[in-house]
Amino acid sequence: MNKFFSVLCLILLFGFNTVEAQNYSPHKVKEGETIESIAKKYLVTPSDIYSLNPDAKKELRINSVLIIPKSKLPEPKITIVKELEGFKKHRTKKKETLFGLAKRYEITVEDLKKYNKFLYENPLRKGDKLQIPIFKITEVEEPNGLTKTYTVLPKEGKWRIAYKFGITVKELEELNPEMGAVLQEGAILNVPNIEDDEEKEVDEKYSYYKVLPKEGFYRLKIKLELEQAELEALNPILKEGGLKAGMVLKIPYSDLADEVTEFNVESVNLTDSIVDFNTKHLVVMLPFRLNRVDFDSIPDIKKSIEKDPYLNASLDFHSGVLMAIDSLKTLGISLKVDVYDTKNELSEVKDIIDENDFENVDAVIGPLIVKNFEEAASELRKYNTPVVAPIGTKLKLYENVFQSRPSNNLLKKKIVNFVKTDTLATNIIIISDTENETVSKDLKKEFFHARQIRSRKDKEGVDKYFVSKEDIQDELKPGKNIVFLETQDGGFASNVTSILASLIQKENKEEEKEAIEIMLVTTNINSAFEGDEINNTHLSKLQFHFTTISKTYNENDNNAFVKKYNKIYNVTPNNRAVKGFDLTMDVVLRLVSSEDLYMSADKALLTEYVENKFAYKQKLFGGYYNNTVYLVKYDDLTIVEVK
CATH class of the missing domain: 3.10.350.10 (LysM domain)
Incomplete structure (x- = not known):
């Protein structure tokens, strides 16, 4: 050996x-x-x-x-920069010399003479009082030719520049450590020193996909339905450098790719970027249906509100809008706000637009109902007025439409990609009932090594919505097990979660038991996981992870909006009121920090407020949709965001 x-x-x-x-x-x-x-x-x-x-x-x-x-470039030149910080006093002793003092204090003889000018004419003597300069020494490396400077163009975000120069967003940030979360037009950045004809342009006729950790060509073939040769033809850099996490690939245009490509950027606070203090004209359209309210007495009014879900929802949302307007005014923003009652009628929407001046309106929020919203958006296309939808995920995305609610497909893909990046998982199990058989099969395509468990049926083949302990126990493995639970049945969710919680096992060397860790996830959070039948202690024990369009604010955070809302209305704001606040804040702050709402969306900004966040992406030949969702988990009976 x-x-x-x-x-x-x-x-x-x-x-x-x-x-x-x-x-x-x-x-x-x-x-x-x-x-x-x-x-x-x-x-x-x-x-x-x-x-x-x-x-x-x-x-x-x-x-x-x-x-x-060997490098073809010269070694980088290092320049020593000395910055005077102060002086130290020194009285010379017998036999001391200028050379000896310079060496002792790590300076030059010229430095001593410069700050003690009498030494230019007289020799150093015993008892002389000297000023010894104290310098801050820094080394400055001159450019070595590997990088060059680049001026940020209008509408350019980090991922566009990273794609242009063939690097990841992380590498761009490493080259520019002082770069903020938002790129400003005209900013100067360091980029790789490649030839101009090697720079890649973002072509809006294509989609762009960010490669996730551990994704190879095989996984991309399943997800994007593209062979390796097809990807390499569109992205020649793959032939040279191979596939790596974080790189942005050009792919044929695809709605699916647009929905699942969520770029990881930090949220920005637009209150720090206000540049336009001109009055903004905002319109809010809601189906109050006040023509149906009985105003004869307060009890009659309350009864009308309770009976009419449209009025109830409109009042909640409008209360959040009012809170936002008040907050925006404290920032020095001037607003003209018109609120219209659409009465939930198409004819009323048309009349509102025909009888009022919308040509100079900066943005419209609403209507709430999809058919009315699409009518308003279609009518306002002639003015290129941006119309923001508070709800709805399958809207007609006219070029002036902003869909603020993320798609269900994005919610699903977010949790799937999260599981794929978990390097500690040793086993994946998919548990579903009959109604979610299709979801189970789709997940099996994503995780082809996963084990599937289906709810038990009776002799007639009717789903009984339960599994036994043995059904699950036989599929668990030592280490970390990730379990997908796909159901809308509260009893089935309770049955599975209680069994899973009981099967978590700590390592016991004396009894020769290996640790079994279980993490629960779902692609569809619904009432089955939130009802009285479910045990939140079990969900916490199982580190239950799921994706959601909005996160519930924590009352312990002492949120200023929640406190003020409670003080004014004597009630805690519900999710409709919070959405009204968050959406209004976002729309107006985007208007006053950019040329208009379209320019703000093109910058790919991620904004976040009380419960909602927004990052708009434009569909090819269409409008904009919110392309960001929350990943959250149960942690000690509290739902917290997973960063």
């Missing part, structure tokens, strides 16, 4: 010496390193490394040895 080891060492040594002689050097890959970081270290390009190490395209292994070519 020692002999073989010695021979191996000689081979490696000989090989390395040969490499050095040919202007190459070896590099042993360390944990956390990427081809890009190694290329930057040696002042070469990733292509240079791949040309000598083709296997690195497939996988970069820790402790593997790469052959690195």
Whole structure:
């Protein structure tokens, strides 16, 4: 064995010496390193490394040895910059010299003379009082040619620039550590120094997909229905550098791809970006149906509100709008707000638009009902007036439409992608009832190694909405098990969660028991998980994860909006009131921080308020849809966001 080891060492040594002689050097890959970081270290390009190490395209292994070519660029020049911070007093002693003092205080003789000018004419003497300069020393590295500067164009966000220069958003941020969350037109950024004809332009006729961790060509084939050759044809960089997490791929236009491509950006506070203090004209359309309210007495009014769900919903939403208007005024924003009662009638919507001036309206919020909303959006296209939908996910996305409610498909894909990125999961189980058989089959396509469990049926084939402990126990494995539960039946949800909670097992070496961890997830959060039958303690124990269009605010957070709402209305705001507040705040703040609502959406800003967040993306030849949702979990009986 020692002999073989010695021979191996000689081979490696000989090989390395040969490499050095040919202007190459070896590099042993360390944990956390990427081809890009190694290329930057040696002042070469990733292509240079791949040309000598083709296997690195497939996988970069820790402790593997790469052959690195000699850089064609000159070594970076380091400039020493000295900044005077103050002085230290010194009285000279016998036999001290200028050279000795300079060496002692790590300065130059010229520095001593500069701040003690009498030394230019007189020699140093015992008892002289000197000022010893204290410097802050910094090293400035001059540009090495690997990067160049780039001026941000109108409508450009981080992912567009990253795609243009063939890097990930994370790499762009590393090149520009001072870059904020929002790119401003005209800002100067550092980007890779590639030729102009190598820069890639974002073509709106295509969709763009961000590669997730651990996604290979096989998974992309299943998800995007594209072969490796097709992806490489659209993205030549794949042939050179291979597939890696975080890169943005151009793919044929697809509604599905648009819905599932959610770029991870930090939310911005638009109150810090207000640039336009001109009065904004806002219109709110809601189906109050006041013509049906009995105004004879207060009890009659209350009865009308209780009986009419449209009036009830409109009043809740409008109360949030009023709170937002008040908050916006405190920021110095001037608003003209018109509120119209659509009466939930198409004819009334048409009359409102025909009889009022909408040409100079900056934005319209509502109507609530889909058919009325689409009528308003269609009528207002001639003025290019943006119309924002508070509800609805399958709207006709005219070019002036903003769909604020994220799609159900995005909710599903968010939780699926979250599970895919969990590197600790050893086993995936899908539990469903008969009504969710299709969902179970779709999940099986995403996780082809997953085990499926279906609810029991009687002799006639009727679903009984239960499983036994043995059904689940037989499919569990030591380690981390992720369980999808797909149902709308509260009894079935209670049955499964109670069994799962009982099967969690801690490691016991004495009894030779391995740990069994269980995390519960679902693609469709519904009343089955929120009713009286379900035990929240079980959900907390199972770290229940799900996606949602809005997160419930925490009353312990001392939220200013909630406190003020409670003070005015003597009641805690419900989700409709919060949506009215959040949506109005977002629409107006986008108007006063950009040229208009369209320009704000094109910047790909992510904004977040009390319970809702917004990140609009434009559909090809159409309007805008909200492309962001929350991932939350049960944590000690409290629902918290998973960052």
